[in-house]
Amino acid sequence: xxxxxxxxxxDVKSNPRIKSLINGANRYLEVKGYTEHGLRHVGxxxxxxxxxxxxxxxxxxxxxLGAIAGWMHDxxxxxxxxxxxxxxxxxxFDILDRMKMDPDEISLIMLAxxxxxxxxxxxxxxxxxxxxxxxxxxxxxxxxxRGEFDPDDIHDRVNYAxxxxxxxxxxxxxxxxxxxFMDHSSSLMEYFQIYMPRMVLSEQAATxxxxxxxxxINDLVINSHRLPQKPSKLTLSDxxxxxxxx
Ligand SMILES: [Fe+2]
Ligand SMILES: [Fe+2]
Numbered sequence: 534x535x536x537x538x539x540x541x542x543x544d545v546k547s548n549p550r551i552k553s554l555i556n557g558a559n560r561y562l563e564v565k566g567y568t569e570h571g572l573r574h575v576g577x578x579x580x581x582x583x584x585x586x587x588x589x590x591x592x593x594x595x596x597x598l599g600a601i602a603g604w605m606h607d608x609x610x611x612x613x614x615x616x617x618x619x620x621x622x623x624x625x626f627d628i629l630d631r632m633k634m635d636p637d638e639i640s641l642i643m644l645a646x647x648x649x650x651x652x653x654x655x656x657x658x659x660x661x662x663x664x665x666x667x668x669x670x671x672x673x674x675x676x677x678x679r680g681e682f683d684p685d686d687i688h689d690r691v692n693y694a695x696x697x698x699x700x701x702x703x704x705x706x707x708x709x710x711x712x713x714f715m716d717h718s719s720s721l722m723e724y725f726q727i728y729m730p731r732m733v734l735s736e737q738a739a740t741x742x743x744x745x746x747x748x749x750i751n752d753l754v755i756n757s758h759r760l761p762q763k764p765s766k767l768t769l770s771d772x773x774x775x776x777x778x779x
């Protein structure tokens with residue numbers, strides 16, 4: 534049996550096939566009027582996936598596989614947006630196999646890519662969970678394509694409104710936080726109108742990694758993902774009592 538190679542993120546970044554698929558996918562999505570999905574997006578997702586895994590103490594190889602999955606996660610868009618997670622996973626098999634990656638590692642990456650979309654994906658391994666959290670956190674005004682901001686397009690409005698976005702892993706509290714700062718180009722209501730399924734999947738991904746998920750927009754904690762503490766005895770103040778007056 535052929536010996537496998539320890540494929541690195543650098544090998545993947547310099548692979549001309551992968552670069553062509555990322556650029557092709559980005560050009561196709563531009564035609565469709567979608568936000569930026571090129572080297573900037575996959576670079577952000579790759580770095581963020583690695584950082585999440587590193588912060589949670591995963592071994593070096595798992596972190597590297599996370600970075601590789603992040604770089605390749607959207608190559609399925611070079612075929613079609615629909616089911617691009619599954620198409621991308623299939624494309625990744627052939628490319629990584631040619632690069633002689635270990636088949637078990639290929640399998641892990643395929644599962645991460647094939648499960649990163651909120652329509653049908655689920656966190657199925659640590660790399661997959663970190664990839665979901667990284668991908669769904671990338672909403673920012675730089676993703677609105679230059680000169681093409683359409684005020685009638687809700688995706689453009691929401692993305693344009695986000696001035697700052699970052700993911701924080703709070704190891705002590707076992708919490709993963711997505712912090713956003715939005716201006717008035719859009720609203721929280723519009724954010725949730727388009728991104729609610731992504732936030733629900735992000736909560737599931739954080740749970741998979743043994744963490745809670747916090748969404749903080751303009752310094753306001755939006756969700757309460759922690760399990761509520763059951764009070765030992767229910768006590769109500771006079772004002773909280775539901776007293777009906779006849
Ligand atoms: Fe995607
Ligand atoms: Fe993506």
